[in-house]
Structure formats: C-alpha cells, structure tokens
Amino acid sequence: MLFTPASAQPNELPNTIVLIAHPSVGTANVSRDTARAMFAMRQRTWPNGQAAQVYVLPNRDPVHGRFSKEQLGVYPHQLQLAWDRMVFSGMGQAPNRARDQADMPQQVASTPGALGYLEREYLDESVRVISME
Known part of the structure; x- marks a missing residue:
C-alpha cells in the first residue's frame, strides 16, 4: 500500500485522516513523535x-481508532490509559x-x-492542515 502524506491532495482518497489546527497555530508540520506526545497529553505546547x-x-468512533493506529502508531486503549494516568495522578488532564x-x-x-484530526472530506477553510513528517 502506498503511503500518502497529509499534505498531498490531488489523488488523495476522501477518507484520508489529516491533522488540523486553529488558524493561528504557527507550526506547519510536526513529527510523528511530536504528534504522539501531544495526543498522549505529554507535550502541552506546539514546537x-x-x-x-x-x-x-x-x-x-472508528476514525479515532484509525487515527491512533495509522497516524500515531498506538492503539486507542493505550491513549486512554495514558490519559487516565494523567488525570488520576493529578499530573494533567x-x-x-x-x-x-x-x-x-x-x-x-x-x-x-x-489540534485535532478528521477525514479530509470534513475539512473546511476554518482550520489549517498540519503535515506530519
């Protein structure tokens, strides 16, 4: 299977999952490790x-599962465990x-x-796409 980066557009399948951000975010791309740390709530700031x-x-939501596994390389339950640890330890949210x-x-x-994610077909001009390296 051919990998298509989030920044590619012309022949992309509509159900490709992309990272999105508020228009004021000054970062155009993040590494997979940075995205994983941000979604695991270990990194609370942009680069x-x-x-x-x-x-x-x-x-x-099946898109959450796909995003976790395909883009972040972790299972959804692993993210939930990380979030639960942060909340219950009082170290984060x-x-x-x-x-x-x-x-x-x-x-x-x-x-x-x-920062969030969605399938490309739900994308609109109110948010910006962030490429994952």
Whole structure:
C-alpha cells in the first residue's frame, strides 16, 4: 500500500485522516513523535512554544481508532490509559472531546492553539492542515 502524506491532495482518497489546527497555530508540520506526545497529553505546547489544546473524537468512533493506529502508531486503549494516568495522578488532564467529525472543525477553529484530526472530506477553510513528517 502506498503511503500518502497529509499534505498531498490531488489523488488523495476522501477518507484520508489529516491533522488540523486553529488558524493561528504557527507550526506547519510536526513529527510523528511530536504528534504522539501531544495526543498522549505529554507535550502541552506546539514546537514554537504556543499552548496546545488537543481535541479527539469519542473512543468508539472508528476514525479515532484509525487515527491512533495509522497516524500515531498506538492503539486507542493505550491513549486512554495514558490519559487516565494523567488525570488520576493529578499530573494533567484528558484531551477535549469533539462530538463527531462535523463538530471537530468547529471546536478546533474556535479554540486558539487547538489540534485535532478528521477525514479530509470534513475539512473546511476554518482550520489549517498540519503535515506530519
């Protein structure tokens, strides 16, 4: 199977999952390790130092599962365990939740520093795409 980066567009399948961010985020791309750390809530800032607000879909959403496994290289339950540890230890908080993919761009666009993901077909001009290296 041919890997298509999130920045490629012309022949991309509509259900390709892309990282999205608030338009004010000054970062155009992040490494897979940085994205994994941000979604695991271990890194609370963008590489440029701006505070990050992470948004995820519900655990049972198939796009959440695909994003976790395909883009981050972790299983969804591993993310949930990391979030639970942070919350129960008092060392951090769980990410914000979007209700569904239609809600995700609205949440990200209205929250400075926000980071989320969705299938390309739900993408609109209110958010910017962040490439993952």
